[in-house]
Amino acid sequence: MNTILLELTIIFVLLLANGVFAMAEIAIVSARKNRLRSLAEAGDTSARRALELAESPNTFLATVQIGITLVGVLAAAFSGAALADKLAVPLAEISWLAPYAEEAAFGLVVVVLTYFTLVIGELVPKRIGLGNPEGVASALAGPMHLLSRLGAPLVSLLGSSTDALLALFRIKPEPEVKVTEDDVRLLVREGMRVGVFHAQEPAMIESVMAFDRLPVHDLMTPRAKIIWINVNDSHETIWHRIVISAHTTFPVYEGKRDNVIGMVTVKAIYANLAAGVPINVRDLMTPALVVPESQPVTALLEKFKSTGKHVALVSDEFGGIAGLVSLHDIMEAIVGELPSPEDRLKPKAVRRDDGSWLVDGLIDAEDFARAVTDFPLPPAASRDYQTLAGFIVKHLGHVPAEGETFRFQGYMVEVIDMDGLRVDKVLLLPLKNLPAPDAKA
Numbered sequence: 001m002n003t004i005l006l007e008l009t010i011i012f013v014l015l016l017a018n019g020v021f022a023m024a025e026i027a028i029v030s031a032r033k034n035r036l037r038s039l040a041e042a043g044d045t046s047a048r049r050a051l052e053l054a055e056s057p058n059t060f061l062a063t064v065q066i067g068i069t070l071v072g073v074l075a076a077a078f079s080g081a082a083l084a085d086k087l088a089v090p091l092a093e094i095s096w097l098a099p100y101a102e103e104a105a106f107g108l109v110v111v112v113l114t115y116f117t118l119v120i121g122e123l124v125p126k127r128i129g130l131g132n133p134e135g136v137a138s139a140l141a142g143p144m145h146l147l148s149r150l151g152a153p154l155v156s157l158l159g160s161s162t163d164a165l166l167a168l169f170r171i172k173p174e175p176e177v178k179v180t181e182d183d184v185r186l187l188v189r190e191g192m193r194v195g196v197f198h199a200q201e202p203a204m205i206e207s208v209m210a211f212d213r214l215p216v217h218d219l220m221t222p223r224a225k226i227i228w229i230n231v232n233d234s235h236e237t238i239w240h241r242i243v244i245s246a247h248t249t250f251p252v253y254e255g256k257r258d259n260v261i262g263m264v265t266v267k268a269i270y271a272n273l274a275a276g277v278p279i280n281v282r283d284l285m286t287p288a289l290v291v292p293e294s295q296p297v298t299a300l301l302e303k304f305k306s307t308g309k310h311v312a313l314v315s316d317e318f319g320g321i322a323g324l325v326s327l328h329d330i331m332e333a334i335v336g337e338l339p340s341p342e343d344r345l346k347p348k349a350v351r352r353d354d355g356s357w358l359v360d361g362l363i364d365a366e367d368f369a370r371a372v373t374d375f376p377l378p379p380a381a382s383r384d385y386q387t388l389a390g391f392i393v394k395h396l397g398h399v400p401a402e403g404e405t406f407r408f409q410g411y412m413v414e415v416i417d418m419d420g421l422r423v424d425k426v427l428l429l430p431l432k433n434l435p436a437p438d439a440k441a
């Protein structure tokens with residue numbers, strides 16, 4: 001009886017040892033290297049050893065397999081013939097089972113040992129290892145490192161043999177997988193599912209990741225919407241433009257608008273006014289930051305950080321000024337549109353009581369399509385313009401005159417105001433609302 005109890009105890013210890021090897025294997029393989037590296041840099045010696053094992057899979061896996069194989073051989077030796085012979089004695093006393101007592105005893109020992117090997121030696125330890133891979137890997141890194149050093153000759157032999165077979169079959173080990181944008185998206189999606197991220201955060205992260213592919217041109221305010229200041233303008237003219245624009249920074253030009261000589265801010269002008277000093281734009285200017293329209297937004301952001309400026313002029317391929325971009329535009333690219341109080345008070349498309357629409361000519365085509373949903377604006381893919389004014393000019397084939405009208409897909413379109421050569425205000429009247437004699441297209 002004492003002999004059987006001793007053998008069962010040895011088998012149980014061997015199963016536990018098998019479980020430790022299995023737990024170490026799954027933990028070190030599953031552990032996040034960045035997390036282990038962070039712990040190691042913070043002075044955690046165990047994490048540093050676990051990181052060394054994770055970065056040397058050939059050595060580590062060979063050590064684990066040696067341990068598991070050795071445990072399996074010892075367990076088989078203790079549980080095989082020895083326990084089967086002892087179990088066959090009571091089974092032989094059963095008359096109908098007596099002829100098959102040895103076979104039944106051996107089969108029973110194999111089934112029971114397999115069950116406990118799977119549960120105690122594999123499944124439970126691996127679940128524990130997966131539950132806290134970095135912690136378990138750090139805790140078992142020391143013993144695994146010691147075993148790899150003790151079995152260094154055998155480990156080296158197994159590693160060399162593995163490499164030789166892989167080379168024979170022309171199988172190249174996969175390089176270390178780097179984190180891709182798709183990996184980040186999956187992690188964010190999973191984080192949102194479990195409540196780690198708020199609903200808006202995934203879209204913000206997606207926007208930031210797209211910065212390296214997003215050109216400045218896609219964020220800039222078009223040239224036609226820039227409020228310009230002529231360096232020779234009078235104080236009254238300059239102040240009037242500042243008040244009606246609600247902008248904070250203005251390009252200053254001399255002669256023609258492509259000849260930008262600097263930038264001036266409302267803060268600088270107001271400081272002079274508060275001090276009772278006459279405005280001299282030339283003295284208040286700062287050098288203009290000019291960036292190409294093809295530059296990625298990430299490079300623009302670095303430019304803003306290095307120069308301390310928050311506004312830049314955008315040049316086209318011919319050296320002209322194509323638009324203006326600001327740090328505010330970058331923020332909107334991340335978090336979405338941030339309308340100012342003035343934007344809310346001055347809608348770009350207003351529906352009147354008679355069913356017609358009064359629309360700002362510089363309204364973005366996308367905003368117009370969302371506001372006037374039944375106006376059949378061509379799809380975005382076929383547009384080579386950005387505003388409603390651009391659509392009108394393209395449709396007419398010339399710069400319209402104030403009061404000019406045309407019919408388009410069930411609407412009478414009238415240009416009711418021009419700002420120089422720019423379409424300022426547009427009236428859209430459904431043809432069905434016109435008197436009968438005028439309703440013919």
